[in-house]
Amino acid sequence: MTFSFVVEAEVPGTPIRAGRLQTPHGEVKTPAFMPVGTQGTVKGLRPEEVRAAGAQMILANAYHLYLRPGSRRVKTLGGLHRFMHWEHPILTDSGGFQLFSLVSTMSIGDEGVEFRSHVDGSRHFWRPEDSIAVQEDLGADIIMAFDQPVALPAPREQVEEALERTLSWARRSLEAKTRSDQALFGIVQGGLEEDLRRQGARELRKMPFAGYAVGGLSVGEGEEEMYRVLEWTVPELPWEKPRYLMGVGLPRNLVEGVRRGIDLFDCVLPTRMGRTGTALLPGGRLNLRNAAFAEDPRPIQEDCDCYTCRHFSRGYLRHLVLAREILGLGLVSLHNVRFLIRLMEAMRQAILQGEFWPWLEKFYEEDGREVEP
């Protein structure tokens, strides 16, 4: 079997677990964070740097790569792994979220979505079958069902309609899939409505997906609402399949996601913050533009093992950011990626060693917050 997921350890009485996900391009030890390479590159970083930062799987976007350079073109050039020189696991998002968040002119019907390219304004029509065909051309290890998120908060009828459509598109995505070397994940929608989230998860688990994502979050709802949605949804999902919380990457959200049974995460946060000269630290952030760092010989984080922290001072990084030197963006992004991946590695270790609760307490001490009951 090309794909498998095994749960290696659990925290008793909770949905928290550590596992291993096998894919044609290698293994992913969970819980895991995926850096985002929207256009076929994790912004500002070399593939080897992303790997050296501990990344096991990265995310790319079917929508972006379909428009530019074109998914047929990526296929012609050997598929996404070879194209971007990342011979490790890749997951592609289906485009559902991108059509919903990036594209202004569009009409959504039961058949599919009509949209204008954000690159050149050209018109396109995507059915679930088109998203799957594009993702098969790209050739990622894990592909996602075509879904319809809604902006939150939203009226219940709108959430209901989007959920119905998402479930219908999930079935069509499964039927459209032809490649046996790709695993297809379903996406649970349902807004902030408990019954809709539970219903969405129950319907999806009847379908033979290789894994399940919780979608439509991190789009304007509060953190507590996000956590509630996870508490409703995760128990309805099949225990033996990986669970993926889409688009989430704030350190404490990763921790609270793992606490609620999530195995996989992705987010642009570390690279987007890096490009503004903002570095992640335990319990906070460092704005490297700050004059206080002008002569600071210390690395961003004293005990960090990333390339940036091993070789460069805050003073130098501040200089690069202020002088608008490209190197600065890459170095800060690299630290941020490593920071989130170290967080995931620490949680995984704590789970495997039966020490998740003491670890969590320590995390919140550093994060400057109380451990919630």
Add this chain to the structure above:
Amino acid sequence: MTFSFVVEAEVPGTPIRAGRLQTPHGEVKTPAFMPVGTQGTVKGLRPEEVRAAGAQMILANAYHLYLRPGSRRVKTLGGLHRFMHWEHPILTDSGGFQLFSLVSTMSIGDEGVEFRSHVDGSRHFWRPEDSIAVQEDLGADIIMAFDQPVALPAPREQVEEALERTLSWARRSLEAKTRSDQALFGIVQGGLEEDLRRQGARELRKMPFAGYAVGGLSVGEGEEEMYRVLEWTVPELPWEKPRYLMGVGLPRNLVEGVRRGIDLFDCVLPTRMGRTGTALLPGGRLNLRNAAFAEDPRPIQEDCDCYTCRHFSRGYLRHLVLAREILGLGLVSLHNVRFLIRLMEAMRQAILQGEFWPWLEKFYEEDGREVEP
């Protein structure tokens, strides 16, 4: 002795030679090309990548680093080598050329140059002594005398005045120097006037410089004029000292410089071209934006050993350039740096093996030009 230069091989009856320049941070095998790290970073590249591309010494600019982040600050942070994580030889330019080319409001007198910062408009006054003090704070292995270039073509009186000032400032630069772990090079000026160039070189060789640069070229004169200046100047310089042609980096200019006895070169060309998506090739250039490369699986250059050519297709690089992804700028710059350094390595090998003339013929066959008599 911390510094030494030995000539290892010569082409009989010519000023062409291969040598070794010893510095406190290691050896430079000549002829050599120095990538430019104006602001303390070779634009878009990691220090390890620059090294892996074969760079032995890089150039940084006293003027830029004095203004931002401040040369005292660089000293506080451990000096330029540690600051930018390049523990190999560095050469700093004195600021003479930058004041002349970047700064609009200034007045030049015999004492020094008054100028406004191109960063924040603040007023500064630099005497030769100030340039040396700044370069001592930065701590490069090789530092340059403060000089005054002129825009070419220029009236003879203007060239004469600038040469006189350059010679006076050269003496003052030597007197101002205090560090024994830095070598100071003089800069020959004299525009396009044969007698002035010869006089400039003869005066400078009386002063105890560790090496000699030919300055004020590549600023608007034609290539043939540049070559003539080298033919006048190089024979007047002491044979046993390294010779450095400043700001030159076109492949055929490097070849013609070596042919006229030059040991060292620097230029922003490979990184500046890289940032526009233009790649160097034998006998030409590749504009990676060209639609012809959209599905081209080949590397930029089939027989190139650089990181970019070993892992990435023209199709992928074109995509990165069109999508304005930072990675593209770095990858193309890296190829270009490696391209020029391979050219230098090939010339050095040809000189050492007594095969410079056949090598030159082959170079011009590939370059699509006749070997000049």
